[in-house]
Amino acid sequence: MIDLEGPDPLYQQLAAILRGRIESGELQPNRPIPSVAQLQQEYGLARGTVLHAVEMLKEEGLVRVVKGRGTFVVSQ
Amino acid sequence: MIDLEGPDPLYQQLAAILRGRIESGELQPNRPIPSVAQLQQEYGLARGTVLHAVEMLKEEGLVRVVKGRGTFVVSQ
DNA sequence: GCCCATTTGTACGTATGTATG
DNA sequence: GCATACATACGTACAAATGGG
Numbered sequence: 001m002i003d004l005e006g007p008d009p010l011y012q013q014l015a016a017i018l019r020g021r022i023e024s025g026e027l028q029p030n031r032p033i034p035s036v037a038q039l040q041q042e043y044g045l046a047r048g049t050v051l052h053a054v055e056m057l058k059e060e061g062l063v064r065v066v067k068g069r070g071t072f073v074v075s076q
Numbered sequence: 077m078i079d080l081e082g083p084d085p086l087y088q089q090l091a092a093i094l095r096g097r098i099e100s101g102e103l104q105p106n107r108p109i110p111s112v113a114q115l116q117q118e119y120g121l122a123r124g125t126v127l128h129a130v131e132m133l134k135e136e137g138l139v140r141v142v143k144g145r146g147t148f149v150v151s152q
Numbered sequence: 153g154c155c156c157a158t159t160t161g162t163a164c165g166t167a168t169g170t171a172t173g
Numbered sequence: 174g175c176a177t178a179c180a181t182a183c184g185t186a187c188a189a190a191t192g193g194g
Contacts, residue, residue, distance in 0.1 A: 049177085
């Protein structure tokens with residue numbers, strides 16, 4: 001999954017992985033993606049790193065973040 | 077009480093304090109410890125920090141957490 | 153059953169300090 | 174100096190369970 005040795009920043013790698021999971025349909029529109037805590041565990045990353053990755057997806061318009069509820073895949 | 081300047085994380089300091097209050101008998105078996113909100117006020121900590129400390133005591137088996145009711149000292 | 157207060161659970165946002173390359 | 178990464182901490186918000194009236 002995540003290549004700790006590779007040249008790419010971990011947050012970029014995670015963002016790419018999540019993009020793939022969205023585009024493959026595994027993560028569906030209007031459904032939540034795993035929480036920051038879950039992604040942290042799942043990929044063995046720090047909270048800040050996960051937040052950075054999600055921030056990128058948000059800026060790309062791929063997800064919509066709702067404080068206190070979760071991060072959702074944008075429909076379209 | 078809590079040493080804001082010290083090297084130890086605040087949640088570890090609070091966990092240690094609560095451990096002491098349990099072992100001294102101030103907090104008794106099958107009786108609730110102060111609520112998260114009370115501990116927050118009492119020690120001037122954020123909610124997340126208090127939850128982190130309680131989480132540690134739970135993992136140690138010192139307390140039993142009941143959602144909607146409170147956190148209780150385990151008997152024995 | 154319904155509302156309400158209390159309490160714990162979960163979740164995101166932000167900031168800071170430290171360490172590494 | 175800067176980017177990356179981790180750990181800690183505070184703040185805020187929404188959810189769920191419990192119990193009393």
